[in-house]
Amino acid sequence: MDFEVTILGSGTLVPSGTRRSAGHFITCGSTRMLMDCGSGTMHGMARWGAAWDRITHILLTHFHTDHVGDLAPLLFALSHGLSPRRTDPLTVVGPPGIHRLMNRLAEAFGAYVLAPGFPLEVLELERDSVWSDESCGLGVSTHPTRHTDTSVAYRLETDTGTVSYTGDTGPQTGLGKFFQGTELMIAECSYPDPPRVETHLTPCGLATLAKEASPDLLVVTHIYPELDSDAVPGLLAQAGYGGRVRVAEDGLVVSLAGGEARVR
Ligand SMILES: [Zn+2]
């Protein structure tokens, strides 16, 4: 079974000509998942050949617009932009507050957000929970992150491989252990050292996290302009992380098989 992760958006909330806001398209067997859907993600799916029309799950880490900005536009497209109309179900998964967000988006934009014309399930997960979708053999675990009062990181498991994603976080007790044993770890690294906020990672903070997690491949994303993205692998090495590192770019595809993550 192929397990592939496409980076749709490697950027932040800052407009960029090359980096869309956060979004990842994940395919494994019958699962076609969007993990975060920041601004530009929807058009990124079209740009990189992701089957946006047949998406089965949307997972959200938190409710900042660089992670959820394309949620309503995507539901609008799925509801009104397909012929013949979509009939397959869609599951939207998010941390505490996802129901409130969906209700407010429906108030602002229209009933299609909650009733797009195909079965839509909205699932609110606690910040430290495990959920599995038996229909496709997908396991989803959450862990709190130090970013907002409800933000989470995800760990996705299938028979083929395991992917972890920080969403946005600062240094967070227990997160490295939560990520252990994942082939691919996608992690934010927003700012240069020394840290100026506790709600985002710097290279030193990420190195500490990655050392404990020890993934086969670390993909670094969500880098603000004040941190030179080309310098990040060297900064992580200086901070003591010796594992494989790749700086994310829009359109990067990583395949998982046999316990390894390979950049395609
Ligand atoms: Zn955020």
Ligand SMILES: [Zn+2]
């Ligand atoms: Zn963000």
